[in-house]
Amino acid sequence: MSSEPARPIATDRQTDNQPTVPHATVPQRATGKDMIEDAPIELIFDGFGVSPGIGMGTAHVREGAATDVTEYRITGTQVAAELKRLRTAAERARRQVARLQSKIRGKAKSISALAVEEIDYLLDAYFHMLKDSRLVRGAEARINRDRINAEAAVQAEIEAITQGFEAMHDPYLAARGDDIREVGRRLIQNLVRKPAPGYLAAVSKGSVIVADELTPADTALLDPDKVAGIAAMAGGRQSHTAIMARALGVPCVLGVPGLLSAIRSGDRVYVDGDLGRVVVNPSAETIQAFRLRRSERLREKRRLTRLAKRAAVTRDGVDIQLQANVELPMEMDAVLEVGAAGVGLLRSEFLFINRPTLPGEDEQYELLRDIVIRCQGHPVTVRTPDFGGDVRVESMTGEFGQSGASLLGMRGIRLSLARPEHLETQFRAILRAAAHGPVRILLPLVTSLAEVRAAKEILARAARRLHRRGAAIPIALPPLGVMIEVPAAALIADALAQVSDFFAIGSNDLTMYTLAIDRGDQWVAHLYDPLHPAVLRLIQFAAAAALRSRIPASVCGEMASDPRLTALLLGLGFRELSMTASSIPKVKQRILDLDLGAATYRAQRIMEQTDPVRIQALLEEGMGPA
Numbered sequence: 001m002s003s004e005p006a007r008p009i010a011t012d013r014q015t016d017n018q019p020t021v022p023h024a025t026v027p028q029r030a031t032g033k034d035m036i037e038d039a040p041i042e043l044i045f046d047g048f049g050v051s052p053g054i055g056m057g058t059a060h061v062r063e064g065a066a067t068d069v070t071e072y073r074i075t076g077t078q079v080a081a082e083l084k085r086l087r088t089a090a091e092r093a094r095r096q097v098a099r100l101q102s103k104i105r106g107k108a109k110s111i112s113a114l115a116v117e118e119i120d121y122l123l124d125a126y127f128h129m130l131k132d133s134r135l136v137r138g139a140e141a142r143i144n145r146d147r148i149n150a151e152a153a154v155q156a157e158i159e160a161i162t163q164g165f166e167a168m169h170d171p172y173l174a175a176r177g178d179d180i181r182e183v184g185r186r187l188i189q190n191l192v193r194k195p196a197p198g199y200l201a202a203v204s205k206g207s208v209i210v211a212d213e214l215t216p217a218d219t220a221l222l223d224p225d226k227v228a229g230i231a232a233m234a235g236g237r238q239s240h241t242a243i244m245a246r247a248l249g250v251p252c253v254l255g256v257p258g259l260l261s262a263i264r265s266g267d268r269v270y271v272d273g274d275l276g277r278v279v280v281n282p283s284a285e286t287i288q289a290f291r292l293r294r295s296e297r298l299r300e301k302r303r304l305t306r307l308a309k310r311a312a313v314t315r316d317g318v319d320i321q322l323q324a325n326v327e328l329p330m331e332m333d334a335v336l337e338v339g340a341a342g343v344g345l346l347r348s349e350f351l352f353i354n355r356p357t358l359p360g361e362d363e364q365y366e367l368l369r370d371i372v373i374r375c376q377g378h379p380v381t382v383r384t385p386d387f388g389g390d391v392r393v394e395s396m397t398g399e400f401g402q403s404g405a406s407l408l409g410m411r412g413i414r415l416s417l418a419r420p421e422h423l424e425t426q427f428r429a430i431l432r433a434a435a436h437g438p439v440r441i442l443l444p445l446v447t448s449l450a451e452v453r454a455a456k457e458i459l460a461r462a463a464r465r466l467h468r469r470g471a472a473i474p475i476a477l478p479p480l481g482v483m484i485e486v487p488a489a490a491l492i493a494d495a496l497a498q499v500s501d502f503f504a505i506g507s508n509d510l511t512m513y514t515l516a517i518d519r520g521d522q523w524v525a526h527l528y529d530p531l532h533p534a535v536l537r538l539i540q541f542a543a544a545a546a547l548r549s550r551i552p553a554s555v556c557g558e559m560a561s562d563p564r565l566t567a568l569l570l571g572l573g574f575r576e577l578s579m580t581a582s583s584i585p586k587v588k589q590r591i592l593d594l595d596l597g598a599a600t601y602r603a604q605r606i607m608e609q610t611d612p613v614r615i616q617a618l619l620e621e622g623m624g625p626a
């Protein structure tokens with residue numbers, strides 16, 4: 001494997017999605033190909049193409065799993081091993097500091113002697129703090145006493161020490177607090193083998209990020225103008241990392257086994273998010289093919305962009321609302337560019353990640369207000385945070401330990417109701433933003449009527465408080481809807497329709513919970529199938545309940561962005577679809593081509609099937625003009 005520095009060539013900046021109906025693809029092993037004399041061997045890896053487009057650049061390899069600090073309990077017999085783990089991490093961190101020290105001393109000629117002396121002094125202090133200090137002793141005591149894992153013990157000790165310093169309002173002590181945080185962070189990184197936080201944001205232009213695993217939080221930090229592509233060993237198509245990559249328009253392939261053992265930082269890499277292929281050291285022919293594909297894609301993008309101003313109307317004259325899913329405010333340019341009819345799903349948890357504390361009411365209000373104003377009268381659907389699972393925010397999920405990281409634990413509305421003060425703050429911000437344009441509120445992971453009622457009470461309380469403050473809010477409260485993304489919610493959809501104003505079908509989680517398949521797990525990704533009759537029947541049941549109760553229902557899971565499923569969803573009665581902005585032109589093109597009468601008839605035939613193969617065949621038959 002060559003580590004010869006490779007110059008980034010180019011990246012296809014197209015963001016238009018080319019989703020695939022999920023199918024059984026098991027990632028293949030790498031195969032060596034094309035031995036070119038004096039040139040590095042081209043290696044081809046297959047995985048899941050989760051964000052379309054093609055990108056070529058220089059590998060930036062990030063080793064080690066990226067995890068937030070999660071607390072978990074250990075048993076009495078595990079204490080000794082945990083203490084040993086802490087000591088080993090401290091020892092490793094000391095070696096790193098010592099290496100830094102000798103590097104700095106070697107720079108005595110190029111930087112001032114005074115600066116060298118100061119840095120040397122600081123590193124000395126770090127070295128000793130990693131040896132025997134209140135931080136290390138305190139963490140050891142917590143492992144012994146509280147029976148928790150080492151990284152959580154270090155984190156708790158950092159908080160305890162720095163809180164004391166902060167209370168004294170002394171600039172010298174504040175600086176010492178920063179030193180303790182820095183040393184603690186290094187210790188935690190060595191425990192979880194994680195590089196410095198935020199460093200991904202600083203990679204050089206034309207980088208292809210290569211990792212064993214990228215969290216959604218890591219991905220949200222990436223600068224789409226700098227990153228040519230993403231390739232990781234772990235992850236599935238419907239993971240939030242995949243959703244984030246699509247939102248940023250960065251070509252991405254996940255679930256690529258063996259990748260890290262065959263690639264080094266500096267290698268040239270080609271990421272094909274359409275085919276789900278990663279090519280290390282691409283040959284001259286591969287580079288030529290890349291250039292050809294890039295120009296074709298640009299032409300196609302220009303053609304689809306021309307659709308932005310056209311309404312999404314079926315051939316038989318039925319209007320369909322195509323809205324955008326948004327995670328970060330920076331996506332709003334793309335939302336407007338494709339002519340979306342508002343935001344059908346604002347995943348508000350992404351406004352809160354990568355920050356030590358949650359934003360307050362004013363900051364949330366300003367963020368939301370800007371989005372509402374930019375939508376110019378189209379509705380903005382703000383989903384209350386769906387923390388938990390793969391979207392971890394320490395300040396929210398931390399106190400719940402492993403439950404906060406579990407897909408069956410403290411996530412979605414459960415977590416919000418357990419921390420009602422945060423939910424009320426968000427509701428106040430949403431209500432104030434609603435004074436600038438239409439807003440809807442959406443609750444994630446609902447499983448019972450009681451959850452909706454409890455959220456309504458908090459919303460009413462937020463409104464009363466704002467009235468007392470004399471804040472400008474609309475007279476009528478915004479519509480409050482529920483995500484149908486757990487089988488329980490789909491099966492009680494008729495009752496939920498009585499207490500909520502609209503439904504949004506979260507087909508990603510609905511598929512996961514119905515089929516018992518983790519949507520982020522590459523090993524079962526080939527079994528993840530939103531077209532499984534069980535999933536389709538739940539969707540149909542919820543759609544029918546909404547229709548009977550005359551409340552609107554949309555689909556905002558990834559099914560909505562697949563043009564091959566558009567006729568089926570419309571045929572089931574949906575008139576609102578929400579998706580990554582870049583998918584809107586293709587779905588709109590499909591709507592312009594189809595006849596709703598024929599689509600409804602075909603949807604009925606599909607719903608009579610129990611065999612996924614037959615369902616697939618009927619879908620494919622229907623792909624011509626319906």
Ligand code: PEP
Nearest residue numbers: 485506507508509556557
């Ligand atoms: C879903 O589950 O389909 C959904 C839209 O929510 P998320 O992908 O954020 O879990």
Ligand code: MG
Nearest residue numbers: 485506508509
């Ligand atoms: Mg969901």
